[in-house]
Amino acid sequence: HLAGQARAESEQLEEDARNFLNELDARGSQECTEATMSNWKYASDITEEHREEKAAAQLKYAAWEKEAWGRVRKWNGKWETLSDPFLRRQFKFMSVLGTAALPKQDLEKYNNLVTEMSTIYSTAKVCQYKDPKSCKLELEPDLTRILRTSRDYGELEHVWKMWRYSSGRRIRDHYKLFVRLANKAAKLNGFDNMGEMWVYPYESETFRADLAELWEQLKPLYQQLHAYVRRKLREKYGERRISRRGPIPAHLMGNMWSQDWSEVNDLAVPFPGKASIDGYTPRRMFELSEEFFASLNLTRMPSEFWEHSIIEKPQGRDLVCHASAWDFCNGKDFRIKQCTDVTMSDLLTVHHEMGHIEYYLQYKHLPGVFRSGANPGDVPHAGGFHEAVGDVLALSVATPKHLQKIGLLQEVHDDQEEDINFLLKMALEKITFLPFGYLMDLWRWDVFSGKTHEDNWNCAWWDLRFKLQGIKPPVQRSEYDFDPGAKYHIPANVPYIRYFVSFVVQFQFHKALCMKAGEYDPLNPAKPLHKCDIYQSTDAGNLLGKMLQLGSSKEWPEAMEALTGGRRMDASVIREYFKPLENWLKKDNERHGEFVGWETDEVLCTSELPREEAKSEPSGGAAPALGLMLVAA
Numbered sequence: 211h212l213a214g215q216a217r218a219e220s221e222q223l224e225e226d227a228r229n230f231l232n233e234l235d236a237r238g239s240q241e242c243t244e245a246t247m248s249n250w251k252y253a254s255d256i257t258e259e260h261r262e263e264k265a266a267a268q269l270k271y272a273a274w275e276k277e278a279w280g281r282v283r284k285w286n287g288k289w290e291t292l293s294d295p296f297l298r299r300q301f302k303f304m305s306v307l308g309t310a311a312l313p314k315q316d317l318e319k320y321n322n323l324v325t326e327m328s329t330i331y332s333t334a335k336v337c338q339y340k341d342p343k344s345c346k347l348e349l350e351p352d353l354t355r356i357l358r359t360s361r362d363y364g365e366l367e368h369v370w371k372m373w374r375y376s377s378g379r380r381i382r383d384h385y386k387l388f389v390r391l392a393n394k395a396a397k398l399n400g401f402d403n404m405g406e407m408w409v410y411p412y413e414s415e416t417f418r419a420d421l422a423e424l425w426e427q428l429k430p431l432y433q434q435l436h437a438y439v440r441r442k443l444r445e446k447y448g449e450r451r452i453s454r455r456g457p458i459p460a461h462l463m464g465n466m467w468s469q470d471w472s473e474v475n476d477l478a479v480p481f482p483g484k485a486s487i488d489g490y491t492p493r494r495m496f497e498l499s500e501e502f503f504a505s506l507n508l509t510r511m512p513s514e515f516w517e518h519s520i521i522e523k524p525q526g527r528d529l530v531c532h533a534s535a536w537d538f539c540n541g542k543d544f545r546i547k548q549c550t551d552v553t554m555s556d557l558l559t560v561h562h563e564m565g566h567i568e569y570y571l572q573y574k575h576l577p578g579v580f581r582s583g584a585n586p587g588d589v590p591h592a593g594g595f596h597e598a599v600g601d602v603l604a605l606s607v608a609t610p611k612h613l614q615k616i617g618l619l620q621e622v623h624d625d626q627e628e629d630i631n632f633l634l635k636m637a638l639e640k641i642t643f644l645p646f647g648y649l650m651d652l653w654r655w656d657v658f659s660g661k662t663h664e665d666n667w668n669c670a671w672w673d674l675r676f677k678l679q680g681i682k683p684p685v686q687r688s689e690y691d692f693d694p695g696a697k698y699h700i701p702a703n704v705p706y707i708r709y710f711v712s713f714v715v716q717f718q719f720h721k722a723l724c725m726k727a728g729e730y731d732p733l734n735p736a737k738p739l740h741k742c743d744i745y746q747s748t749d750a751g752n753l754l755g756k757m758l759q760l761g762s763s764k765e766w767p768e769a770m771e772a773l774t775g776g777r778r779m780d781a782s783v784i785r786e787y788f789k790p791l792e793n794w795l796k797k798d799n800e801r802h803g804e805f806v807g808w809e810t811d812e813v814l815c816t817s818e819l820p821r822e823e824a825k826s827e828p829s830g831g832a833a834p835a836l837g838l839m840l841v842a843a
């Protein structure tokens with residue numbers, strides 16, 4: 211009798227829990243839709259009115275989060291006993307309130323700081339190199355194009371330096387206050403600092419140790435690639451500028467942050483032969499990507515997507531051009547906002563953003579807390595997988611075989627030369643990213659924990675940039691600069707380790723899908739991993755879809771196991787993919803007697819005003835008065 215009664219009670223509890231969570235979820239989705247809509251209006255049209263609306267909507271959403279959290283707390287001691295893990299996990303996620311735990315005026319200040327920093331970033335302008343009175347150059351597309359196409363050392367140095375002057379330097383003080391409020395919020399959630407709160411969703415005690423281990427396994431390949439590219443750049447720009455054993459000046463890599471070197475491909479690739487996307491329109495680029503998803507039996511974009519997305523830079527207004535994917539939490543409205551440039555690298559970004567949309571579409575039936583990325587709150591989803599989806603498809607798209615199939619590459623010669631050529635291009639995009647993807651949050655975790663003090667922020671950044679990437683600033687930096695602030699995700703407060711995780715696991719996903727598609731066979735040298743193209747494989751697509759439909763309802767090792775059979779991030783797959791190139795690089799570097807690694811006795815960053823500015827009146831914005839006084843004294 212007692213057993214029967216206990217069973218009846220637990221079934222009643224389960225029933226009540228289910229109803230409680232369903233009601234919260236319905237309301238949460240509505241609140242999320244409202245908040246996201248205000249966020250979108252501001253990000254796509256930066257005006258004072260939209261900023262005020264966004265600020266109000268964020269406070270309203272935080273009030274809802276606090277109400278929901280208060281009601282969830284009443285279940286403490288009970289939800290843990292529920293037998294259904296699906297229910298327990300929802301309670302677990304909803305038990306972390308996030309920054310809504312801040313007192314109202316602190317939260318308002320916190321939100322406004324993030325909005326202000328990303329607005330400064332998104333509206334920063336730079337003067338022409340040859341015409342200091344014309345100062346309308348914007349990051350996208352102007353500065354991005356110059357970094358990608360110019361080979362004028364002086365012009366590249368000007369653009370690199372002035373971008374940091376107009377963006378990072380201007381948000382250093384905002385960031386100081388932001389860090390204090392972020393840590394106050396983390397402590398209110400029971401974390402030591404915001405870095406701990408960011409790592410929490412990875413649900414692994416060994417997460418940071420695992421990352422360090424991955425980097426140790428990948429560093430040798432990176433160093434070989436670094437030595438090879440340094441030689442090629444030295445041949446182009448001369449030994450005075452690019453020394454044999456030193457770090458590479460950061461402004462020469464074809465990218466504003468030296469995070470992707472594929473645009474110096476023409477300088478590095480031994481046997482040129484480039485795909486071209488000329489004649490395409492942004493719309494065609496998005497349709498091409500949608501076509502690939504559909505060929506895998508995954509979901510096409512809903513009509514709202516084409517109706518509401520912004521895929522070309524609108525003229526005559528300020529907006530956040532940095533590409534992004536949006537889930538409006540109502541199962542219908544999904545958008546991309548991208549100031550698309552018709553280039554191969556933007557075609558990859560299109561696939562990256564479309565990968566987010568496909569993930570949203572595949573898990574839209576799940577409760578909001580499992581539609582990771584859905585709630586605009588700051589307890590970020592584990593993210594590594596979300597960042598990998600589009601990139602996995604792009605690994606197939608980028609193969610010469612596929613590019614020829616869709617008419618983006620004329621001739622294809624299936625020989626060893628072309629192989630190395632292709633792998634080098636892929637390495638300039640994927641391997642060069644790894645140290646950057648890792649150091650972004652290595653720097654922020656140390657800032658949040660206080661290990662890096664605010665008087666040393668910029669020089670700690672350049673220590674990491676030197677140590678992990680083997681690069682140096684083209685001009686000496688100081689603590690009047692704030693170079694981390696010149697990279698979108700710092701002012702916008704978006705965690706970054708998700709991209710490092712993605713660049714490792716996307717090769718594990720690629721391998722599993724390629725095996726499923728019969729495109730890769732470890733025992734057949736005619737079917738190496740880097741030649742695989744999963745296009746039109748519904749078997750591969752169904753396997754990928756099954757993982758995507760899990761959202762974050764399962765711990766990520768379980769989601770990974772569903773797709774790859776393994777449960778860990780594993781660097782051996784990306785190394786297998788690049789093995790032929792690694793062997794080739796080692797031989798080529800030996801043949802040229804290249805020093806592998808880098809050293810310098812230069813002072814890359816000083817806590818004083820840099821020499822150059824001390825000499826002359828700093829150009830551009832107002833240099834800190836203190837600095838000038840010091841120099842005068």
Ligand SMILES: C[C@H](N[C@H](C(=O)O)[C@@H]1CCCN1C(=O)[C@@H](N)CC(=O)O)C(=O)N1CCC[C@H]1C(=O)O
Nearest residue numbers: 532533534535536559562563566583596597704709
């Ligand atoms: C170009 C891309 N933009 C991000 C992304 O797509 O991740 C945007 C901005 C920040 C988050 N975001 C989103 O769209 C999220 N809403 C997606 C989600 O969490 O659901 C980006 O920043 N990338 C791509 C490669 C490396 C990195 C970079 O360019 O440094």
Ligand SMILES: [Zn+2]
Nearest residue numbers: 562566596597
């Ligand atoms: Zn992404």
